[in-house]
Amino acid sequence: MSSNKKLGKGLSSLLGNKAISESENSSNNKNLLLVPIEQIFRDENQPRKEFDKDKLNELSQSISKNGLIQPLIIRPKNDGGYIIVAGERRWRASQQANLKTIPCLMLPVDLDQDEVSLIENIQREDLKISEEANAYQKLLNKNNYTHEELSKIVGKSRSHITNLLRILTLDRFFFDLLNKGTINMGHARTLIGKSPNDFDQQTLDRIIKGNISVRELENNKSSKKKIDVNLVQEEKNLSSVLGFKTIISHNQKGKGSIRVFYENIEQYNFIINKLKN
Numbered sequence: 001m002s003s004n005k006k007l008g009k010g011l012s013s014l015l016g017n018k019a020i021s022e023s024e025n026s027s028n029n030k031n032l033l034l035v036p037i038e039q040i041f042r043d044e045n046q047p048r049k050e051f052d053k054d055k056l057n058e059l060s061q062s063i064s065k066n067g068l069i070q071p072l073i074i075r076p077k078n079d080g081g082y083i084i085v086a087g088e089r090r091w092r093a094s095q096q097a098n099l100k101t102i103p104c105l106m107l108p109v110d111l112d113q114d115e116v117s118l119i120e121n122i123q124r125e126d127l128k129i130s131e132e133a134n135a136y137q138k139l140l141n142k143n144n145y146t147h148e149e150l151s152k153i154v155g156k157s158r159s160h161i162t163n164l165l166r167i168l169t170l171d172r173f174f175f176d177l178l179n180k181g182t183i184n185m186g187h188a189r190t191l192i193g194k195s196p197n198d199f200d201q202q203t204l205d206r207i208i209k210g211n212i213s214v215r216e217l218e219n220n221k222s223s224k225k226k227i228d229v230n231l232v233q234e235e236k237n238l239s240s241v242l243g244f245k246t247i248i249s250h251n252q253k254g255k256g257s258i259r260v261f262y263e264n265i266e267q268y269n270f271i272i273n274k275l276k277n
Contacts, residue, residue, distance in 0.1 A: 032071060034101045039081040040074065042088050045138075048131055051089055059089065060096035068094055071103040130179050133164040140165075163189065171195045173245050174207075176263070183207065186214035197232060201249055242271060 072087035084091055085107045094102055139150060147165075151158040167178065167188045174191045177183045183191075187207075196204055203220055206212040212220075231248055239246040242260060244267065250256025262268050 033074075033104045033106065035074065035082060035104045037091075037094060037099055037102055040072070040091060040102060040104070041077060041081055041083055042091070043083050043085065046084070046088060048088065048128075050128065051092060056089065056093055056096070059093040063090075063093050063099065064097040068099065068102060071105050073107050074104045075107045128179050129164065129167070129185075130175065133168050136161055136165060137168060166192060169193075173261070176245075176261075177208065177210075180263070182210040184214075187212075187217055190214060190217045196247055197235075204247075242274060244271060 068090060070087070070090065072091055073085040074082040075085055077083050082104070091102065136150060136154075139145060139153075140147075145153070147158045147161050151161050154161075163185060167175070167185070170178065170188055170192055171194065173196050174183065174188065174194075178185070178188045191207075199207065199220070203212070207217070231250075235246050235248050238248070238258070245261045247259045247261075248256065249259075260271055262271055
C-alpha cells in the first residue's frame, strides 16, 4: 500500500498554528463551526490517555485571556453531537476556562481520523512511549501499512517505529519503568524477553531506581539460577487479587518479603484499604 498522500495534503491546514481572525479570507473559514462545548465528546480510542495538569492549567489561563486560537477537529457522533479527532487538550482547557462554545473544523471525509489524531499529538506534545507505540500498532493493523510507509506519514524514522513496536512485547513491569522515564529505550531493548524474576534482588533494585547503565545490564550475569515455579504462580495470584504488580522473594531459611508496586497516592490508598478489608 502506498502512503496516504491525502493525509499529508490536508494536515497543514488542519493542524497549522495560524490564528483565526475575522479579517481572514472567508473561503479559509467557510468550514469553521462554533460548537456548544456540551455537544463535544472525547474519543475513547485516541492515543493520549494522560495530560499534564500544570500544562493544562497554563493553557486554560491562556484561553481565558486570549480565547481559543486553534480550532478542534471533530467528526459527527452517531447518536448526536461530535467526537474530537484532534484537540482534546484544548477542549479540556476550554472547559476549565468556562468557554461556552469552541471553534471547530469538521474532519474531511478523505482523511483518516486515527492518523490525524496521532500526528496532532506528536506535533503538539510528546506522547508517552506506550501511547505512541500502541497508536502505531493500531494504524498498521487498520491500514496494512509497512513500517516505511507509516514513517513517511507520521514523520518519524522507520527504525524509530520498529523499535517502539518491539517494546510492546516488554514485560509490563519494565514497560511501566520505561513509560515513567526510569529506564530508556536502550535498557528496554536489553530487557525484551525477560521478567523481574530473571534478576536477583540487588540488580532488580538498581533497575527500579534507574541506577544501572545499558552496558551493565547487557553484561549482567546475576540472573537467578533457579526459578521457583510455585513462587511465580503465587506472585501472579497475589497480583491478580490486588490489581498491582507484586514480587515475592525469600531465602532458603524462609525469610523474605512481599513487594507491591504502585505509581501514586491514590493507588497507595487503594492498596491499603484493600489490605485492611
